[in-house]
Amino acid sequence: MTKPFNHVAIIGLGLIGGSIGLATQAALPEARVTAFDASEDVRDRARQIGLAHEIMDTPAAAVDGADLVVLCVPVRAMGEAAAALKGALKPDAIISDVGSCKASVAEAITAALPGQTVIPAHPVAGTEHSGPDAGFAELFRNRWCILTPADDAPAAAVGQLSDFWAAMGARVEIMEAKHHDLVLAVTSHVPHLIAYTIVGTASDLEDVTRGEVIKYSAGGFRDFTRIAASDPTMWRDVFLSNKEAVLEVLQRFSEDLSALQRAIRWGDGDTLFDRFTETRAVRRSIIEEGQDDARPDFGRRDHSGAAKDQPPKN
């Protein structure tokens, strides 16, 4: 067990920063938690709901004396947020972040804060909500947090940050930044792009009204709308920052979709059946991994509220 951090500073108090603030206060009661957000409204709200012990009006004041600084701003704001800390940091403070892309973020932070120890991280946990009211202390429990330290990162610092995330309830994994970006392109970035696309396509059809799309969404579409309700700024930044991996996975997806399209066109039921059978195995593994639960519909069985308390069937 490494030495826990005495003072954690959080920059950006949205869903992720707010959740870290709450989780740190709950899990590390000895640690002081300070924070800053660029928006005055967010700072006010954060004070009301206690996302940190103290919310400062400048980034420099927030990181003063901190051992760990976690940047929780949109991916393309990381460089600027880091630059604002220059001169205000303890020399041995560890700088980390929670950005959804790692290679570009690591580069931006390192360039803005030369000489400082930078250990990028990405907690793979989230909801479609954002802002200071969206956070909750349990967000990271049983979720993975991926650390992408550079080859020359000090092992002690990596160990300290791993323990911090373990204290948040997360399971920690170490990975190369570039590999992280490819894995997340598949498991998160491209799924989001596809969801945004199909929701847009549905809204734009001439022969089907938007009212009809909304009414009959229970057939599968509503899951896509949930994903496509995620924050536009965050996701614009993700796609621009992880361009290469996203485009590579998209290319593969388009080829695979064409193959199924062809099977439909030519009435090739066997190809469809085989493909649909393969994908079930993936679902089973995810449930076994504990990354989801097997209740059909995730409790949406409470179609009228009445069935809410029934035990899961599977």
Place this chain on the structure above:
Amino acid sequence: MTKPFNHVAIIGLGLIGGSIGLATQAALPEARVTAFDASEDVRDRARQIGLAHEIMDTPAAAVDGADLVVLCVPVRAMGEAAAALKGALKPDAIISDVGSCKASVAEAITAALPGQTVIPAHPVAGTEHSGPDAGFAELFRNRWCILTPADDAPAAAVGQLSDFWAAMGARVEIMEAKHHDLVLAVTSHVPHLIAYTIVGTASDLEDVTRGEVIKYSAGGFRDFTRIAASDPTMWRDVFLSNKEAVLEVLQRFSEDLSALQRAIRWGDGDTLFDRFTETRAVRRSIIEEGQDDARPDFGRRDHSGAAKDQPPKN
């Protein structure tokens, strides 16, 4: 209020047929419910869990004396299931079904049972599970059920079937079969095809292991795996039976995806931001319509079970 059915027969006792059996027994205690399924195992199981008052060993015995027969088999088995009832039906029995496509199913049933009153229907409700154990009586509550009667269908029969579905808890809508097939292509069929595709793409990548895909699925991918765990037979049939509308919507989707792909390639953040902003409105409307709930993550906030009983935040 029309005369309720005295005797309802169900052919096919999977998720939908089983749910109708349970819901009818609960909502219409005066009605007799009989049923048949092609599989002996399913019939045995259905008897154990009481999906109907009596489970018969032949289709003819199941529909003997019934006023309403509901076919609940895969879309491309509808014609055969209907043909098996020939000669066993009361002349004034109403034949309905629950198939996910309507034009092709209406044609198959009408051809198999000339002279019989056929009123096709589609309850827009489901889960990714199938089989006799998947059913539950509340499945249709507050969900839409779309009836697609032919122009010359007797109004009294349409009214009786509407009341039946209202008794199941559903909200009933009347629509042309062809229009139904286009609407559902958008809200259900194409989303399923896309989900099957991306889960397949992810499983096949060389540089990302399947274990990694599964571990980091919480980033968005797991919602797709749930959809892609749906029954392969059912979905093969849907795509083959609603080919035209599915291919039309797929074409539009591919064009829209290409546009976003181009925006990423050229770093056009404004196009991405605008598109992502538009899609949020659709989500809000679905929640207002009551077709989903606003809790982030649908109760998956119980990352460790502990937060399970917290009230929704939004």
